[in-house]
Amino acid sequence: CVGELSKTGAKVFSHVIPAGEKSKNLNTVANIYRELISHKFDRNCALAALGGGVVGDITGFAAATYMRGIPFIQIPTSLLSQADSSIGGKTGVDFEGNKNMVGAFYQPCFVYINVNTLRTLPKRELVSGLAEVIKHGLIQDRDFYEYISYNMDKIFGFDEQVLLYITKMNLRIKGNVVSQDETEKGLRSILNFGHTIGHAVESVSGFSMLHGEC
Numbered sequence: 001c002v003g004e005l006s007k008t009g010a011k012v013f014s015h016v017i018p019a020g021e022k023s024k025n026l027n028t029v030a031n032i033y034r035e036l037i038s039h040k041f042d043r044n045c046a047l048a049a050l051g052g053g054v055v056g057d058i059t060g061f062a063a064a065t066y067m068r069g070i071p072f073i074q075i076p077t078s079l080l081s082q083a084d085s086s087i088g089g090k091t092g093v094d095f096e097g098n099k100n101m102v103g104a105f106y107q108p109c110f111v112y113i114n115v116n117t118l119r120t121l122p123k124r125e126l127v128s129g130l131a132e133v134i135k136h137g138l139i140q141d142r143d144f145y146e147y148i149s150y151n152m153d154k155i156f157g158f159d160e161q162v163l164l165y166i167t168k169m170n171l172r173i174k175g176n177v178v179s180q181d182e183t184e185k186g187l188r189s190i191l192n193f194g195h196t197i198g199h200a201v202e203s204v205s206g207f208s209m210l211h212g213e214c
């Protein structure tokens, strides 16, 4: 990715963080600030979040707060981040065992989704992400919910057409809700369907279980 982006003539640096929810904290954000300062990043620079939901949430929060805000783009690679977390501008980190306790609403300049990245991940990640996809069907679109049910084999077989259709529907449903209530004053809380219990389970498990599993 660094190589490809460098071909544009831009100066590109990569910063890798350890996988998993345990990285989603202020120390990880502080390390990103240090790296940005060491490379003299200013407001003419941008961050790109290449990875799953944890990477997207942390990168978005670093972008929202570094020098009071620099642009960022989302390049989600897991089903959970493609279906949900890369869309809608929720960024942030966990704090002392409390999920997403510190954060900001901060929109990415754009979101680039390539469903072929899903092939690179273990089945467990696909199952976890599917929870958010099913959630979209349950809260807003019965036909979509039934489509998911009928196409489980194709989803797990990485059928590109099915995955693209599901992505389109996720974006349509989530985009529709977020555009009406970006900062969750009311309607947007529908996207938290199942999450009150889910977040509690996630915290109690010490973040050893995946978000969608919880």
Ligand code: GLY
Binding pocket: 084, 085, 087, 088, 090, 188, 191, 192
């Ligand atoms: N994941 C729920 C939301 O973005 O509001």
